[in-house]
């Protein structure tokens with residue numbers, strides 16, 4: 010089913026009198042308190058719509074970027090609505106206040122929160138729609154609604170049955186119920202069952218529409234020439250040669266550089282190539298940036314405690330001085346680009362006091378606010394048509410709305426509808442990276458090998474400094490995303506004397522959350538140092554962890570399951586070794602065992618990764634498995650290959666030939682064991698990315714006795 | 728310039744150095760073929776040229792005049808190609824952006840080699856990057872599709 014036919018379907022249902030739609034918001038803690046549904050014209054604030062042709066349209070408050078909300082959130086509604094799964098259609102919702110994230114209060118997708126945050130709201134929407142359909146049928150049959158039941162898209166009364174489509178219009182006139190009771194999970198038919206994706210048919214035929222694919226008459230394509238150095242500005246330029254390229258229509262100046270506006274991508278690209286040699290940049294202080302020097306500077310900083318005190322108890326220094334054994338280690342990780350497969354793009358049309366935007370975004374509300382300011386229109390006049398996202402990983406959630414803001418600037422300056430397109434080079438060199446981080450950890454062990462002192466200094470840029478999130482998430486100089494995974498580590502919370510501090514240096518490099526955010530480096534540091542401690546204490550890494558995690562039953566269960574499934578107790582095949590890691594993030598716990606070997610060229614090969622994941626209630630186990638496999642692959646890119654370096658302010662990599670990522674032949678067999686638990690539902694898009702670095706590094710150590718403390722992992726070639 | 732795209736002769740007005748990818752997407756409006764890198768590194772732009780998988784982002788359109796180009800839209804009218812069916816069955820896709828390219832590479836592989844070994848699969852799809860990391864299910868789906876192809880013969 011193409012995006013177009015889905016839209017046509019929706020239009021059909023609008024024209025035909027709309028049928029039933031349910032619109033309301035669920036106060037965060039309260040039970041469902043419906044707002045009255047609109048009367049004639051459907052209000053756009055709807056989560057589910059039943060049309061006279063029996064189709065059920067689910068409107069997604071979250072963006073589908075691969076993580077499977079297109080299917081998972083529809084399952085929540087379908088379970089309670091009791092509709093025919095084959096009649097479900099899914100749409101991205103427009104940008105509107107009713108679609109604000111239930112936990113964050115703005116429309117957005119991120120933090121592995123979509124499923125748990127919508128668990129009640131979407132189920133309630135389904136239950137309300139069902140109740141209204143039942144009431145409509147009861148009125149038709151002049152009977153008590155309590156005597157009716159529903160069955161896969163029908164309301165049934167003895168031998169009589171009416172389809173939801175037949176009842177849709179009448180249901181619209183029903184009062185939404187004040188309160189609905191959600192099904193007990195023992196009665197679930199769909200939730201918890203492995204369910205195939207609803208977006209596969211359009212994605213395997215090329216019909217799925219991504220932002221990149223947006224086309225309409227009059228839409229131009231623009232490429233932007235940006236400063237080769239972060240923070241640089243255009244000093245002067247000569248656009249004559251660019252304008253002489255066939256197909257180039259305009260060159261306009263915008264805050265981030267110069268946009269070459271042309272009739273198609275290729276003309277814009279050739280125009281920009283022609284322009285670039287005729288731009289004089291005021292590079293500014295960013296021109297001296299050097300990532301190797303920066304890392305050295307971080308190393309120096311880490312020698313003294315940071316100004317941000319993240320956790321403090323007892324006297325860590327004194328406890329270190331008297332400990333039976335001290336282990337000191339430094340771990341570092343480089344800048345990384347997200348490199349979603351679909352390069353960034355954004356189409357904008359400014360017309361009649363409205364700003365229309367077509368893009369794949371994780372941050373609708375922020376984009377709306379930024380666009381409104383730039384376009385000079387009220388926020389509600391910014392219409393966002395969310396397209397499928399060709400990957401997000403955090404890059405499409407910029408607090409500054411960088412790529413959307415820029416596109417609005419271009420459309421405004423050019424006076425025509427424009428789609429900005431980033432090349433891969435623009436993407437790799439364009440900033441908003443996972444920041445470079447360094448951890449220095451000093452641990453004191455007692456005579457039995459138990460940690461008694463923990464001094465931990467973290468150095469790296471704050472992701473949230475300077476953003477609207479700073480006020481909530483940066484406290485006393487500590488950005489919560491810099492320390493997540495350390496301050497809340499179950500290893501650390503039992504240590505009697507501890508000091509965790511942070512240095513948050515500023516650099517001109519824009520930084521951003523990258524799938525699993527702070528955990529990308531904290532899980533590497535924590536699970537590596539614990540492995541080092543195990544060896545220092547002369548204990549088995551599994552047994553050592555299990556002893557430290559005795560107070561954490563969910564961790565223990567995940568750890569033991571992964572170890573069992575991986576055959577930890579048995580020797581690995583010849584030439585291979587195993588390493589393990591366990592980490593909690595986004596409310597889920599995941600344990601991983603990596604089995605590795607090293608080839609003749611000292612390249613690390615990861616053969617198998619065995620995962621056990623506890624994310625509380627599992628809604629779609631098939632989707633969970635896919636997210637864990639994918640997150641491991643995403644993490645492995647950073648473990649084995651990816652690294653951005655800066656020299657003279659320039660990013661030295663530019664495309665996939667030198668910013669290398671995991672390819673199919675490198676993909677290990679990833680086994681996923683989903684552990685059901687009664688714990689609060691957690692997220693699943695990100696958690697598996699975090700510990701894989703340490704699991705692999707620990708396996709490499711077990712095999713080679715070389716402790717690798719920098720990502721990507723590289724063995725010394727003798 | 729005359730091209731044969733998905734079995735139909737098309738007259739296109741484009742500079743000869745324009746890569747086939749942009750002719751397909753911007754001139755012909757077939758957007759199933761994707762742009763991912765522009766330098767034959769990622770495979771998102773994979774199409775068939777006379778039945779061979781090629782990277783259309785580095786192929787000047789002048790080089791393909793008169794030859795048969797098949798894009799994802801032309802692989803089957805309705806998603807019924809064994810590779811597409813196997814893809815749905817194995818629940819491969821995530822964001823989906825790389826998938827037309829993966830599918831075109833896989834379809835070319837099994838057309839030429841109905842019994843690919845695991846190494847054959849790894850080799851044939853090594854040029855198709857998936858940032859969502861769907862590789863494991865890609866492998867599984869290619870095996871499935873090849874088996875189905877063999878059964879149909």
Ligand code: FES
Nearest residue numbers: 763764765770784
């Ligand atoms: S776009 Fe052609 S190989 Fe990447």
Ligand code: FES
Nearest residue numbers: 822823857858859
């Ligand atoms: S499915 Fe997203 S890049 Fe492959």
